[in-house]
Amino acid sequence: MQIYFLASMLLAASVLAAPVTVSKRQCNDPSTSAVQNAINTWNNDVNNVNAFLNSIPPVGTQDLVNAAQTALNFAKDEPNNLAVLASICELNSNAVPNYQGAVLSLQHLFPDIPARLQDIVSNPNDGGRVAGNVAAINRDRCCTVLPSIDTLFTTAAPDFGLSGQVPTAVQLPFACSSISC
Numbered sequence: 013m014q015i016y017f018l019a020s021m022l023l024a025a026s027v028l029a030a031p032v033t034v035s036k037r038q039c040n041d042p043s044t045s046a047v048q049n050a051i052n053t054w055n056n057d058v059n060n061v062n063a064f065l066n067s068i069p070p071v072g073t074q075d076l077v078n079a080a081q082t083a084l085n086f087a088k089d090e091p092n093n094l095a096v097l098a099s100i101c102e103l104n105s106n107a108v109p110n111y112q113g114a115v116l117s118l119q120h121l122f123p124d125i126p127a128r129l130q131d132i133v134s135n136p137n138d139g140g141r142v143a144g145n146v147a148a149i150n151r152d153r154c155c156t157v158l159p160s161i162d163t164l165f166t167t168a169a170p171d172f173g174l175s176g177q178v179p180t181a182v183q184l185p186f187a188c189s190s191i192s193c
Contacts, residue, residue, distance in 0.1 A: 054093035060086040084129035114160035155193035
């Protein structure tokens with residue numbers, strides 16, 4: 013028992029006496045081509061979701077189901093692109109709070125938009141439900157999602173030498189001109 017106590021005390025003393033070092037989180041930046049692909053793919057995803065929001069087929073039609081399903085497929089891809097841009101060590105840190113804030117906002121909101129699109133696919137005959145989902149999607153995208161994506165694009169593109177090679181602003185759906193954020 014005394015040996016165990018003595019060993020424990022020596023271990024505790026050595027830990028307390030050791031110099032304190034702050035280690036940076038392990039981080040591996042994505043490649044330039046991965047960032048370029050993420051921005052281009054994400055921009056395409058946004059444009060395809062916008063196409064649905066800008067021209068919603070009539071309630072209760074197969075066209076509505078098909079268009080919402082297509083938008084849903086593109087919306088589900090957006091988190092993959094976020095994962096690439098969120099993995100940029102230098103940018104997604106406390107040193108660049110706007111970038112980090114944009115990443116956190118997107119991570120928080122992304123589950124909602126696919127869920128609302130899925131609800132449209134599942135309930136295409138309920139006009140009130142479709143309209144409510146579209147209004148919520150537009151509000152979230154116009155006020156938070158799309159401005160956050162712009163922040164990521166405008167920050168990541170020059171950091172990886174991609175200025176002029178990738179979009180740094182996404183197009184907004186028509187509804188954004190009438191939404192007050």
